[in-house]
Amino acid sequence: MIQFLISLSQRPNQKLSALVLTGAWLSLALSSCASNNSPNPTATTVSNTTQDQSNVIRLGYQRGGLIPIAKQRGELTKELAAQNVKAEWAGPFDRCASLLQAVTARKADVGSCGDIPGLSAIAAGQDLCIGAVQRPRPDSLGSAIVVRGNSPIRKPADLIGKKVAVNQGGAGEYLLLKVLEKEKIPKEKVQLVYLAPTDAAPALYQATVDAWAVWEPYISVAILEHGARRITTTHPAPTYGVMLVHNETARQSPQAVKAAFAALGKEAEWLNSNSDKASEFLVKDIKISSKVAKQVTENQGPQAIVTPDANDIANIQKTADWLLDKKILPKRVDVASVVCPTAKQ
Numbered sequence: 001m002i003q004f005l006i007s008l009s010q011r012p013n014q015k016l017s018a019l020v021l022t023g024a025w026l027s028l029a030l031s032s033c034a035s036n037n038s039p040n041p042t043a044t045t046v047s048n049t050t051q052d053q054s055n056v057i058r059l060g061y062q063r064g065g066l067i068p069i070a071k072q073r074g075e076l077t078k079e080l081a082a083q084n085v086k087a088e089w090a091g092p093f094d095r096c097a098s099l100l101q102a103v104t105a106r107k108a109d110v111g112s113c114g115d116i117p118g119l120s121a122i123a124a125g126q127d128l129c130i131g132a133v134q135r136p137r138p139d140s141l142g143s144a145i146v147v148r149g150n151s152p153i154r155k156p157a158d159l160i161g162k163k164v165a166v167n168q169g170g171a172g173e174y175l176l177l178k179v180l181e182k183e184k185i186p187k188e189k190v191q192l193v194y195l196a197p198t199d200a201a202p203a204l205y206q207a208t209v210d211a212w213a214v215w216e217p218y219i220s221v222a223i224l225e226h227g228a229r230r231i232t233t234t235h236p237a238p239t240y241g242v243m244l245v246h247n248e249t250a251r252q253s254p255q256a257v258k259a260a261f262a263a264l265g266k267e268a269e270w271l272n273s274n275s276d277k278a279s280e281f282l283v284k285d286i287k288i289s290s291k292v293a294k295q296v297t298e299n300q301g302p303q304a305i306v307t308p309d310a311n312d313i314a315n316i317q318k319t320a321d322w323l324l325d326k327k328i329l330p331k332r333v334d335v336a337s338v339v340c341p342t343a344k345q
Contacts, residue, residue, distance in 0.1 A: 055084055057249075057256040060099050060108030061091040064217065064286045066303065067112060068092065070267040072281050079263040085256045087263075095196075096170075100126060100244060109249040110260060115240040116171050119320050122338055123329040129340035131245040132261045133308045133316075134268075136238030141299040143175050143215040143235050148204065149227035153211060156183045156231065162210035163191045165200035169328050172200075175235060176213040177326065182236040204228070217288065220295040240316055243305065250340040257342045261305060268303040307343045 057080070061067035070076040071089055080087045090108035093099040096117035103111045104126040113121075115133075122128055145164070147153045153162065156179050166172035173192065180187050193200075193209050197218055204212045205226055212222070222228035243264070245257055271278045279293040288296075308316075317335040324332050 055253075055256055056086045056088060057253065057260045058088045058090050058107075058109045059260065060093065060102050060111040061089065062095070062099055062112075063092045064282060065112060066264060066267055066271065066305075068285050069271065069278060069281045070264065072284065073267070073270075075270070076260075076263045076267055079266065080256075080259055083255075083259050085259045087260070097121070100128065103128060103244060103246050106246060106248075109246055109253070110257070111244050113242060113244065114171050115242050115316055115319055116169070116174050116323070118242040118244055119316070119323060119329060119333050119335075120169055121244070123320075123331050123333050127247045128244045129247050129250050129338050129343075130242050130308060130316075130335070131250065131257055131340040131343055132243040132264075132305050133312050134241030134303060134305060135312065136235075136240055137301055138238050139234055140238060140301050141216075141219075141233065142301075143171065143213075144219050144230045145176065145179060145211050145213045145232045146204070146219060146222050146228045146230055147211045148207065149229055151210065151229075153231055156180065157185065158231070159211060160185060160189045161191075163193050163208075165193045165195045165203055165209040165212040165214075167196060167200070168194040171215055171239060172197075172213040173328070174237075174239065174323070175215075175232075178235070178237045179213075179232055216299055217286070217292060217296040220292045220299065221288070224289075224292050224295060237319070237322075239319065240312070242316075245340050245342070247340075250342050254342045257340070261307075261342075265305040268305050272302045272304075308339055313339065 059067050061071070068091075077087045090102060091099070093102060096111075096113035099108070099111040100113060100117065100121045102108045104121075110131070118128070118130070145156070145159075153159065164176055166176050176190070176192065177187060180190060193203070195203055195209075197214065200209070200212050200214065201218065201222070203209045204222070211231070214222070219230070223230070243261060250257055275297050276294075279290060279297045282288065282293040282296065283290050313335050320329065320333045320335055323329040
């Protein structure tokens with residue numbers, strides 16, 4: 001989906017220095033990070049257990065998502081242990097690209113990201129398959145274009161001639177281009193400024209850029225901590241969250257993969273029934289205020305981890321083809337062919 005807040009007591013250009021979007025729980029996220037082949041040098045894997053132990057599943061994660069909440073709660077570990085599957089953890093990683101690179105390098109078995117960076121990674125040749133998805137919610141407030149509170153910009157048409165910060169090839173660029181397309185605004189009339197969220201936040205607050213296409217928790221931080229405001233509400237083309245698995249893991253450890261996704265589905269159900277508790281875990285994980293955490297949870301809405309069906313595959317294929325048409329992907333991705341065998345059984 002990019003590191004989440006480590007400290008909210010520092011200056012604005014430091015507040016977001018460790019922000020990152022998470023995967024399955026933060027759907028746009030989920031969606032959220034641009035593709036990049038550089039692994040996160042600060043992320044560490046908890047175990048070097050080899051892949052031939054088919055009863056071990058290493059869950060890679062970014063801060064703030066469903067997987068670190070499951071790690072904190074401890075119930076997923078117990079759930080899998082009862083099925084003779086050992087859960088291990090790899091992370092935290094600073095962005096989707098770093099996480100998926102770790103999965104490709106066999107330092108993790110599973111990684112959760114938005115469909116945009118996921119498709120970018122697969123198009124770039126990373127050996128990944130889609131094991132589960134989080135379906136988009138058209139009414140979700142998990143993504144938006146935001147501006148400073150005193151900005152004269154009130155609607156997308158006001159972006160003409162302005163600078164808008166986006167993450168290249170990621171959820172931010174996708175959101176902006178889809179908004180412009182919906183409003184029939186030629187993209188050439190808006191200046192895209194490619195910045196990672198850690199740089200885009202201070203750029204907005206310090207008026208280096210005029211607007212920022214972004215996702216949660218950045219939206220709630222910008223609005224509640226910096227007086228920013230939305231000029232869009234719902235996403236014109238909501239994105240999926242995807243659980244990506246190394247192809248070799250999917251072939252060698254199918255039962256562990258399926259057990260892990262089933263357990264994560266239960267974690268999502270718990271989150272939906274315990275939003276206040278989930279917010280508390282979010283505060284601990286990414287060190288944000290309880291006010292921001294509660295707003296993030298509310299904006300994201302109910303979560304669910306499901307096996308992709310034919311409709312999901314068709315929808316993600318439309319996104320992949322659109323990205324190819326806009327030259328965001330280097331080649332076409334046949335989505336049906338990159339669904340894990342564990343999701344077809």
